[in-house]
Amino acid sequence: MSTTLTINEQTHSLDIDPDTPLLWALRDHLQLTGTKFSCGKGLCGACTVLVDQKPTRSCITPVSTLNQAQITTIESLDPNHPIVQAWQKKDVPQCGYCQSGQILSAVSLYEQAKTADKPSDDAIKTTMTNLCRCGSYPEIKQAIDLSFATNPQEA
Amino acid sequence: MKALMQSKPTPSNAVEEIGPENPSRRALLRAGLIASGGLLFGFQLPLARKARAASDADAQQTSNFPVQGWLQLTEQNEVVLIVPVSEMGQGSQAALAMIMADEMGADYPRIQVKTPLNDPMYNNPMFGMQLTGGSTAVRAWWEPLSKVGATLRAMLCQAAAEQWGVAPQDCDARENRVIERHNHRQIDFAELLPTLTQQTAPADPPLRHPSEYQYIGRPMPRVDTPAKLNGQAQFGIDVQLPGLLTATLAQAPVFGGDIETYDEAAAKSVKGVKAVVELPGAIAVVADGYWPAKKGLEKLNPQFSVGAMPELNNTQIEARLQAGLNKDGETVIESSQSASGQVSETIQADYYAPYLAHTPMEPMNATAHVTDSHCEVWAPTQNQTQSVQAAADASLLQPDQVTLHTTYLGGGFGRRAYVDYVTQAVLLSTEMQAPVKLIWSREEDVQHDFYRPAALARFDVDLDADGYPLAWRNKVVTDSVMADFTGGSDTMIDSAMTEGLGDQAYQIANLSLKAVRENFSVPIGFWRSVGHSFTGFFLEGMVNELAHRQQIDPFAYRRQLLKDDARMHGVLDQLEALSGWQKPAADGIGRGMACVESFGSLAGQVVEAHLEDKQIVVDRVYCVIDCGRVVNPEIVRRQVSSAVIYGLTAALQSEIHFESGRVQESNFDDYPMLTLAQTPDIDVEIVASEQAPGGYGEPGLPPVAPALAGAILSLTGQPVRRLPIKI
Numbered sequence: 001m002s003t004t005l006t007i008n009e010q011t012h013s014l015d016i017d018p019d020t021p022l023l024w025a026l027r028d029h030l031q032l033t034g035t036k037f038s039c040g041k042g043l044c045g046a047c048t049v050l051v052d053q054k055p056t057r058s059c060i061t062p063v064s065t066l067n068q069a070q071i072t073t074i075e076s077l078d079p080n081h082p083i084v085q086a087w088q089k090k091d092v093p094q095c096g097y098c099q100s101g102q103i104l105s106a107v108s109l110y111e112q113a114k115t116a117d118k119p120s121d122d123a124i125k126t127t128m129t130n131l132c133r134c135g136s137y138p139e140i141k142q143a144i145d146l147s148f149a150t151n152p153q154e155a
Numbered sequence: 156m157k158a159l160m161q162s163k164p165t166p167s168n169a170v171e172e173i174g175p176e177n178p179s180r181r182a183l184l185r186a187g188l189i190a191s192g193g194l195l196f197g198f199q200l201p202l203a204r205k206a207r208a209a210s211d212a213d214a215q216q217t218s219n220f221p222v223q224g225w226l227q228l229t230e231q232n233e234v235v236l237i238v239p240v241s242e243m244g245q246g247s248q249a250a251l252a253m254i255m256a257d258e259m260g261a262d263y264p265r266i267q268v269k270t271p272l273n274d275p276m277y278n279n280p281m282f283g284m285q286l287t288g289g290s291t292a293v294r295a296w297w298e299p300l301s302k303v304g305a306t307l308r309a310m311l312c313q314a315a316a317e318q319w320g321v322a323p324q325d326c327d328a329r330e331n332r333v334i335e336r337h338n339h340r341q342i343d344f345a346e347l348l349p350t351l352t353q354q355t356a357p358a359d360p361p362l363r364h365p366s367e368y369q370y371i372g373r374p375m376p377r378v379d380t381p382a383k384l385n386g387q388a389q390f391g392i393d394v395q396l397p398g399l400l401t402a403t404l405a406q407a408p409v410f411g412g413d414i415e416t417y418d419e420a421a422a423k424s425v426k427g428v429k430a431v432v433e434l435p436g437a438i439a440v441v442a443d444g445y446w447p448a449k450k451g452l453e454k455l456n457p458q459f460s461v462g463a464m465p466e467l468n469n470t471q472i473e474a475r476l477q478a479g480l481n482k483d484g485e486t487v488i489e490s491s492q493s494a495s496g497q498v499s500e501t502i503q504a505d506y507y508a509p510y511l512a513h514t515p516m517e518p519m520n521a522t523a524h525v526t527d528s529h530c531e532v533w534a535p536t537q538n539q540t541q542s543v544q545a546a547a548d549a550s551l552l553q554p555d556q557v558t559l560h561t562t563y564l565g566g567g568f569g570r571r572a573y574v575d576y577v578t579q580a581v582l583l584s585t586e587m588q589a590p591v592k593l594i595w596s597r598e599e600d601v602q603h604d605f606y607r608p609a610a611l612a613r614f615d616v617d618l619d620a621d622g623y624p625l626a627w628r629n630k631v632v633t634d635s636v637m638a639d640f641t642g643g644s645d646t647m648i649d650s651a652m653t654e655g656l657g658d659q660a661y662q663i664a665n666l667s668l669k670a671v672r673e674n675f676s677v678p679i680g681f682w683r684s685v686g687h688s689f690t691g692f693f694l695e696g697m698v699n700e701l702a703h704r705q706q707i708d709p710f711a712y713r714r715q716l717l718k719d720d721a722r723m724h725g726v727l728d729q730l731e732a733l734s735g736w737q738k739p740a741a742d743g744i745g746r747g748m749a750c751v752e753s754f755g756s757l758a759g760q761v762v763e764a765h766l767e768d769k770q771i772v773v774d775r776v777y778c779v780i781d782c783g784r785v786v787n788p789e790i791v792r793r794q795v796s797s798a799v800i801y802g803l804t805a806a807l808q809s810e811i812h813f814e815s816g817r818v819q820e821s822n823f824d825d826y827p828m829l830t831l832a833q834t835p836d837i838d839v840e841i842v843a844s845e846q847a848p849g850g851y852g853e854p855g856l857p858p859v860a861p862a863l864a865g866a867i868l869s870l871t872g873q874p875v876r877r878l879p880i881k882i
């Protein structure tokens with residue numbers, strides 16, 4: 001059975017079981033390996049992609065639910081996006097394994113708050129639930145703050 | 156595996172001692188043309204008196220080891236460094252690249268870095284094997300890499316000086332060019348390539364004076380960051396090969412068990428499943444992707460025999476550790492100078508730390524492609540030497556028929572010093588006669604780790620009238636990680652069982668330290684900061700308790716015990732100032748502190764915490780580290796704060812439980828880690844020091860649990876003697 005997915009503005013037709021999680025469609029069928037596997041149960045966020053702009057844990061999202069969806073992975077992110085720039089300036093990654101997911105979660109936070117004020121510390125804390133075993137949290141927080149300190153309109 | 160930790164080289168990794176009179180395969184200097192143009196340099200360490208220019212034979216041979224050597228200079232005037240460590244987040248690639256760049260005169264921001272294939276030339280000088288661990292990267296490699304860099308700089312300067320007709324001393328290398336000091340002439344490294352191979356390597360090229368450093372000591376950006384922002388960084392799990400199959404597995408839930416029954420037909424009914432393969436103590440499903448492999452495994456319904464300890468549970472473990480306290484054990488230290496003074500009371504306290512898992516974010520995995528004559532492996536491993544041996548053993552080939560590619564590691568923390576996943580991937584590829592990538596589920600990772608062993612300690616301390624120890628008796632009961640790693644005997648006692656307890660900076664006249672080994676047949680291993688991860692909690696917890704009893708300030712109490720250890724006094728002074736210790740804590744906030752020397756560095760911490768609905772909330776951690784000379788202060792800060800978060804996770808939340816011999820925890824829901832929201836503010840200061848470099852990936856961990864315990868003690872008046880901390 002063929003499943004149609006729109007990923008990074010490209011349409012792909014895949015012959016895979018409809019219960020296949022998006023994560024494995026990306027990694028095993030489309031060689032988009034920037035999206036990572038870690039817990040496989042929606043607990044950690046390493047597999048985060050944007051589905052219609054919303055951070056989504058792809059390890060528990062079957063491809064059958066994504067017919068009409070616009071999917072964005074780390075590979076298509078604009079390197080000039082203020083979040084990516086802030087991540088570079090703050091040299092956030094340690095091992096780096098969780099960072100695709102962290103960045104996409106932060107991009108979504110940024111895009112939602114772009115026209116408003118910088119999100120409160122509490123908002124950052126409730127949004128950024130991705131786990132990082134290396135403990136890069138202080139730098140993640142600093143990078144998000146920095147991305148809002150630079151004028152969001154320039155994004 | 157057994158021979159690998161011995162310093163005697165095995166035949167497979169013996170380094171030939173060859174001088175210039177006797178040039179052969181391993182030349183002292185190898186500078187050869189490479190296919191892509193440019194030059195490849197490989198220096199045998201330690202550097203010999205004279206190096207040999209490349210011969211035709213050399214140039215031909217370079218094609219056999221495309222990325223070997225220490226660095227490449229390209230015709231595009233780029234410098235490619237081969238950095239001999241696994242990058243697992245600790246920033247060693249960047250730190251070592253900075254050292255090389257400074258010493259040779261390369262342009263650090265433009266530098267490219269590669270991780271080498273397996274080769275004994277990259278053996279960590281502190282271990283005698285190709286292994287990243289023990290916070291050794293900078294300590295082990297600073298000097299040898301500096302020598303390589305200085306040698307190359309000298310040769311570049313000679314080549315330029317010859318061309319210009321000036322003295323080499325009047326030249327220096329900076330930012331991928333040689334510069335003549337007086338006339339300010341400049342020439343790119345690339346333009347010197349044709350004459351570089353004719354230069355003789357100087358016997359003992361002088362290293363740069365630190366005042367000449369451009370990069371060392373500065374917070375330079377990491378070389379690995381850009382690839383980690385766009386999904387391009389290649390971790391083990393990302394390896395792609397033509398015709399690659401994917402496998403996942405189930406391992407015997409009770410350690411030492413073996414596969415008994417399974418429903419192969421059911422597994423094979425899943426579309427995409429190719430095969431079911433038995434492995435030692437495990438069974439794997441091989442498919443054309445992870446998802447079908449996992450679905451096949453669910454249908455397989457494997458049943459295993461119960462292994463060595465089918466009854467094991469935590470009550471039993473603790474009871475046996477308790478019983479161990481009554482054994483004599485082995486004496487580690489027995490110092491009894493006759494102490495003056497009257498014993499006014501004797502305090503006894505038992506401290507306990509549980510089994511812990513590592514849970515790096517990237518699950519265990521490896522990729523192998525075995526043919527009749529060759530075994531190629533891609534692995535996120537800290538341990539190349541044992542990976543190669545494991546691959547050779549599993550493929551029935553010789554170690555020199557194994558090629559190992561080290562990818563980026565999605566975290567290591569000691570877990571990836573073990574190579575079980577390499578053995579399994581190689582067995583699977585051999586069986587399938589195809590390239591196979593093995594990916595463990597998170598559940599397998601949590602339930603089949605090499606755990607930080609549980610440990611129990613008893614202190615018996617005789618106090619004088621002022622509350623200071625006259626005699627200090629300490630016994631530790633735990634398992635031996637070194638025995639497990641090196642294949643040592645069941646009764647072997649290793650230094651990690653008691654490290655930090657006898658060699659600590661406190662001066663106590665009558666110190667008795669004993670170790671008792673209890674072996675539970677649970678696989679155990681190096682966990683970030685190894686023995687210090689529990690001994691730091693034991694010792695510093697006890698010191699805090701004693702100070703608290705006597706109502707003496709914990710800084711003051713330690714200063715008295717330390718006597719004249721100037722370095723630790725310096726750490727305490729700086730920590731006291733940084734944390735504002737002299738000012739009283741805010742209402743409801745408890746404060747505690749601890750200081751531990753480990754891996755050649757000294758670290759002190761103050762933790763501020765409060766209680767909210769019987770939950771511990773950690774507000775702030777202040778850290779001071781003295782790790783000697785520093786290559787990149789920002790990387791040091793990150794590693795200390797990373798270790799604090801790793802240690803706080805353990806102190807607050809982590810414990811592996813056994814029931815009927817099975818690990819009960821399985822994923823991040825029941826074996827959680829700190830989240831961003833739970834992470835306190837962390838301040839890190841580095842002591843300005845000219846001392847020899849120390850480690851910094853691990854030393855930030857041991858003080859955090861006892862400092863937090865001290866904060867709880869100050870709030871509740873109750874000493875905390877168990878991890879994880881429960882109110």
Ligand code: FES
Binds near residue numbers: 041
């Ligand atoms: S891998 Fe998807 S949430 Fe952890």
Ligand code: FES
Binds near residue numbers: 132
């Ligand atoms: S950077 Fe290693 S898990 Fe987050």
